[in-house]
Amino acid sequence: MTTPDTRPTPALWQAGHPAATRAVLSTGHAPLDAALADGGWPRGALAELLAATPGSGELPLLMPALAAHAGTGGWIVLVAPPYVPCAGAWLAAGIDTRRVLWLTPADARTWLWSTEQAARTAGCAVLAWPHRHPAGMRELRRLQLAAQQGDGLCVLLRDDGAARQASPAALRLRLSPAGQDSPRGQVVVEILKQRGGFGGRQVTLPLATTRALPRLAPWQLPVHRPGAASTPDSGHTHAVAGHPFARPAAGMLDAPHAPTGADARH
Amino acid sequence: MTVALAGALCAGNGATLRLRERDAAAEASLLNRLAQDLLQVTPQVSIDGDDALLLEIGGCLRLFRGLDALLSRVTALCTAQDVTATLALAHTPGAARLFAVHALDTRPLYDDAGHADIPGLRQALAALPVQGLELDPRTEESVMQMGLTTFADIEALPRQALGRRFGKTFTQWLDRLTGVAPDPRMAIAPETFFVRELNFLDGIVHADGLLFPMQRLLGEFSRFLRHRQLATQHLVWRITHSDGSTQEIAINTARPELSPARLLALSRIRLEGVQLPAPAETLRLACRQFIPLADSDAVTNLFGAAGNEDNRDDGIAALIDRLRARLGDRHCRQLAYHDGWRPEAAQRVVSAGAGTAVHPALPPLLPSHLARRPLWLLREPLRVLRQGERLHWRGTLTLLDGPERIDADWWSTPLARDYFVASHDDGVLYWVYHDLLQDDWYVHGVFG
Numbered sequence: 001m002t003t004p005d006t007r008p009t010p011a012l013w014q015a016g017h018p019a020a021t022r023a024v025l026s027t028g029h030a031p032l033d034a035a036l037a038d039g040g041w042p043r044g045a046l047a048e049l050l051a052a053t054p055g056s057g058e059l060p061l062l063m064p065a066l067a068a069h070a071g072t073g074g075w076i077v078l079v080a081p082p083y084v085p086c087a088g089a090w091l092a093a094g095i096d097t098r099r100v101l102w103l104t105p106a107d108a109r110t111w112l113w114s115t116e117q118a119a120r121t122a123g124c125a126v127l128a129w130p131h132r133h134p135a136g137m138r139e140l141r142r143l144q145l146a147a148q149q150g151d152g153l154c155v156l157l158r159d160d161g162a163a164r165q166a167s168p169a170a171l172r173l174r175l176s177p178a179g180q181d182s183p184r185g186q187v188v189v190e191i192l193k194q195r196g197g198f199g200g201r202q203v204t205l206p207l208a209t210t211r212a213l214p215r216l217a218p219w220q221l222p223v224h225r226p227g228a229a230s231t232p233d234s235g236h237t238h239a240v241a242g243h244p245f246a247r248p249a250a251g252m253l254d255a256p257h258a259p260t261g262a263d264a265r266h
Numbered sequence: 267m268t269v270a271l272a273g274a275l276c277a278g279n280g281a282t283l284r285l286r287e288r289d290a291a292a293e294a295s296l297l298n299r300l301a302q303d304l305l306q307v308t309p310q311v312s313i314d315g316d317d318a319l320l321l322e323i324g325g326c327l328r329l330f331r332g333l334d335a336l337l338s339r340v341t342a343l344c345t346a347q348d349v350t351a352t353l354a355l356a357h358t359p360g361a362a363r364l365f366a367v368h369a370l371d372t373r374p375l376y377d378d379a380g381h382a383d384i385p386g387l388r389q390a391l392a393a394l395p396v397q398g399l400e401l402d403p404r405t406e407e408s409v410m411q412m413g414l415t416t417f418a419d420i421e422a423l424p425r426q427a428l429g430r431r432f433g434k435t436f437t438q439w440l441d442r443l444t445g446v447a448p449d450p451r452m453a454i455a456p457e458t459f460f461v462r463e464l465n466f467l468d469g470i471v472h473a474d475g476l477l478f479p480m481q482r483l484l485g486e487f488s489r490f491l492r493h494r495q496l497a498t499q500h501l502v503w504r505i506t507h508s509d510g511s512t513q514e515i516a517i518n519t520a521r522p523e524l525s526p527a528r529l530l531a532l533s534r535i536r537l538e539g540v541q542l543p544a545p546a547e548t549l550r551l552a553c554r555q556f557i558p559l560a561d562s563d564a565v566t567n568l569f570g571a572a573g574n575e576d577n578r579d580d581g582i583a584a585l586i587d588r589l590r591a592r593l594g595d596r597h598c599r600q601l602a603y604h605d606g607w608r609p610e611a612a613q614r615v616v617s618a619g620a621g622t623a624v625h626p627a628l629p630p631l632l633p634s635h636l637a638r639r640p641l642w643l644l645r646e647p648l649r650v651l652r653q654g655e656r657l658h659w660r661g662t663l664t665l666l667d668g669p670e671r672i673d674a675d676w677w678s679t680p681l682a683r684d685y686f687v688a689s690h691d692d693g694v695l696y697w698v699y700h701d702l703l704q705d706d707w708y709v710h711g712v713f714g
Contacts, residue, residue, distance in 0.1 A: 053694050055712035083644060084644070085643075086613065088603055090641060091636060097603055102601060103597060117588055
């Protein structure tokens, strides 16, 4: 006789039992995978990524998972992103832009409708930005239901302030830049809520695009010199010649602190 | 029925009588539509006058496995067009028309394989009265004056005498009718385009009310496509309102489509945004661009090779169709990479699902500079305020890495920029450039 399973359904989580295995997509960041109870981004469930400003590192955080998804021929749907995607950079990150859809819905209703439609479709990873169309509890519930019908990644990239709101999302992460003394390009990922596990853990990650940067002291800005090649009219004639701007740039890079006449004036 | 009689009947029932002009053009178009549909039964369909269709069915009996099956198919096609048709079978086209006019059921004279009892048919023809032979009035009168009352009487007279009296055309008509001379008819050509129209007598006030007529037209359209082994990616609805204005709704699909259900779903989405300024009187469906089904992958999918991948792509194609229908092409886009130095020209916006044609082939090895590009671009570069040695843009920007010099297009609009990675107060990395031609600073992109 086997011991009766005290869990009637995998949807019910009891802290005493190890979490049931659910479909996930590895985040591509080993420390984060380890911190997550399911071991990756949830598939077929809503996830939230909160950041104070768009561009705080959400995309580099998502990129390994998106590239893996795109590698299997999956599509990526961007709903109302705050900026225009740059095709070259996405290609360089391993994502075929022929399989990226860029939606710019005009109003909140269309935004919700298109996000739902995309989330329901098999083989779609959805990234949705509700910045212009703030999502309430009702909208979030509908998105969670839609995501359950699909099998892909469905990430809502929300404003930091939403952390105080309750949300039906299966996973909520908050992204913030690491402190001043830490190496540049590091971000702190805080797990606010996760299905099948506890929230509250923090993981510090170096993100790919910023990690590649050499850590340099900020340059002094180049000083404008009247009569140098950077005036429009002379620049035009020099442009035909080939390297009209070699001088000011070289001066800027190689000898930023050289005591030039302009500097001396300060 | 006269107008007065109809009026009296309506008054008796308490109903109001509404009179409408007979529309010969609409009748002709209905007949033509029916003829096109009947091409499913036989390739030899011809329009006879303004009220009859002639079908040469001798060659198609085996296909339908018998006369009854064929006739019931013809009846079904007529019913689908809301047409009540009188069918008559005969050995010559002229006789068939006359039997139909007189509603003579000649079906018992045929066995199921289509073999006719010719003497029986001749007898039936002979019994027709002269008034019912559709002769021109002058000829009919002189025939009657000769004391002839039935077709048998005319047939009994020697042809030469008839020819002398009524002219050559009369004897030719007689020969064709009895089958002595051949009576070839010009078969209609299958239509190249699909244009169908429905008229609403009362007008449709709410856009939702158009769904049912749409469904009906799409059903016809789908049959049209199936019989020609075609599919389409582009069709146009046109609604004519009672005030004479029209509006068009174009439906574009990402994949060749012939399923009426999916086309209806797309039309329904588009219809949600449609306002009718006045009741709709006419709904027209037009399709002029077709794709042979063999070229589209629908056929290959039929034979098993299709796996999960294809099902998934079908789902995505349907998603793109729905999104394009609801959002419009302007809000549902894709980006195609173009090789070029000018960052804003290195990509083109293309409509979603346009296929690989609009996306240029990617170079086998991506240029290495792409790895240094930010994932996001601003819609257009935004000016950065420079104060002495500081850059201000919604806070302070600190230059981190660079420069990457882009110096291009000296032959047209010269471009000379030094691009830097700059860090903002809030930790976001921006892509900024120093325009060397104007000595101005701009923010152009966001790294993530």
